[in-house]
Amino acid sequence: MDERKEEIEKENLDESFFTTIKEIEVGLESVEQYAPVYTPNLEWFENMVVEKKQQLRKKLIFDVSIFSIVALLVLSVVLFTLYNIPVVFFALQGLVAIFIIGYFSIRLIKQVKET
Amino acid sequence: MEEGELIRSAKSGDKSAFAMLFHQNYSFLVKYLMKVTMNPDTAEELAQETMARCIEKIHLYQGKSKFSSWLISIATNLYIDQQRKKKREKNWQQQEEIYRKLKWQLESRNEEWTDALSALGKLADDVRIPIILKHYYGYSYDEIGEMMKLSSGTIKSRVHNGILAVRKELRLNG
Numbered sequence: 001m002d003e004r005k006e007e008i009e010k011e012n013l014d015e016s017f018f019t020t021i022k023e024i025e026v027g028l029e030s031v032e033q034y035a036p037v038y039t040p041n042l043e044w045f046e047n048m049v050v051e052k053k054q055q056l057r058k059k060l061i062f063d064v065s066i067f068s069i070v071a072l073l074v075l076s077v078v079l080f081t082l083y084n085i086p087v088v089f090f091a092l093q094g095l096v097a098i099f100i101i102g103y104f105s106i107r108l109i110k111q112v113k114e115t
Numbered sequence: 116m117e118e119g120e121l122i123r124s125a126k127s128g129d130k131s132a133f134a135m136l137f138h139q140n141y142s143f144l145v146k147y148l149m150k151v152t153m154n155p156d157t158a159e160e161l162a163q164e165t166m167a168r169c170i171e172k173i174h175l176y177q178g179k180s181k182f183s184s185w186l187i188s189i190a191t192n193l194y195i196d197q198q199r200k201k202k203r204e205k206n207w208q209q210q211e212e213i214y215r216k217l218k219w220q221l222e223s224r225n226e227e228w229t230d231a232l233s234a235l236g237k238l239a240d241d242v243r244i245p246i247i248l249k250h251y252y253g254y255s256y257d258e259i260g261e262m263m264k265l266s267s268g269t270i271k272s273r274v275h276n277g278i279l280a281v282r283k284e285l286r287l288n289g
Contacts, residue, residue, distance in 0.1 A: 020282040021250050023231035028150050028251045034226040035155065035217060037145045045134035045141075048163070052170045053130070 118182055126173055133173075137166050140183050147187055150247050151194060153214035153236050161197070165190040180258070187252075188262040191244055195263070198240050234284035242277040245270045 081089040118139075124132035144165060148158035168189050176185055214236050218228040235243055244263065248254045249270075256267040256274075263270065 016282055017278060020231070020278050020285060023229065023285065024235060024246065024250055024278070024281060027229040027232035027235065028247065030221060030226045030229065031150050031217065031232070032146055032251075034221050034224045035146065035149050036220060036224075037142045037149075039138065039141045042131075042134050042138050045137045045166075046130050048137075048166065049130040049133040049170060052167050053128075056171060 119178070122173075122176065122178065122182060126176075133170060136182060137169075140186055143183055144186050144190060147247075147252075148190055148194070149217060150251065151191070151240070151244055153217055153232075155216055155220065157213075161190055161194055164193055168193065184254075184258070184262075187248075191248075191262055192264070195240060195244075230285055231281060234281040237284065238277050238280060242273050242280070245274045246277045246281075249274050 078089070081092065118136070121132045121136050125136060141162065145158050145162045148161050148165075149155055152158050152161065165186055169186060172189070176182070180188075214232075218232075221228055235246070238246070241263075245259050248259045248262070249256070254262070256270045259270045260267040
């Protein structure tokens with residue numbers, strides 16, 4: 001008896017689930033059919049593409065310039081310290097090496113602890 | 116010109132090919148975004164952002180899925196990122212305000228704004244989107260998972276729970 005009751009409940013659930021999906025579909029279909037969309041002409045899209053490509057080119061030039069300036073600055077500092085104050089140069093090398101080893105060790109320990 | 120050919124030309128930098136691809140898919144994209152955002156203005160803004168992103172990333176399009184599916188995927192992720200940045204509270208009053216314009220547009224064409232749409236509008240974006248993709252556009256759980264960068268199991272449970280929530284809401288209203 002209980003099994004039959006469960007079966008009926010399941011059937012009702014399936015049916016109401018299906019009805020809900022159907023109602024969602026009907027609602028979405030009305031948006032698809034009746035919400036107005038104005039599609040611009042081809043020329044508008046072409047202009048948009050040209051404009052976007054120009055923006056991308058400008059951004060690329062800007063990024064490359066910034067990268068080159070920073071790289072040149074870092075290189076100048078490294079070369080300056082190497083030839084004029086070698087103690088600072090080697091101290092920096094040591095510090096960077098310790099930092100890298102420390103960073104990866106902590107990450108490894110964290111990963112091991114998590115697993 | 117066929118879609119494949121247009122994509123090849125667009126990849127080689129042909130602006131007319133890009134324009135034709137966008138022209139062909141614009142309405143589909145905006146209507147998808149209207150269903151997702153429930154806001155015609157946001158849908159149009161996002162469609163333009165999607166096209167801009169598409170120009171930038173066209174070299175990554177492998178042609179495994181249809182171009183329209185790829186656009187949907189970009190648009191979905193843009194919308195989710197945008198909402199995450201806003202971090203606004205999902206307030207019912209606010210949501211009603213958001214879809215008021217769409218409601219008005221439908222009603223002005225003698226089309227009824229259904230309770231199901233209201234109920235769908237109340238759901239969180241990451242629940243509403245998989246329901247729309249699954250039950251309106253017919254994508255599989257795996258495809259939706261790929262689009263939203265989630266496992267198909269997660270998508271399946273979100274769709275299921277979302278429909279249960281809509282059903283509950285409809286019963287409350289009915």
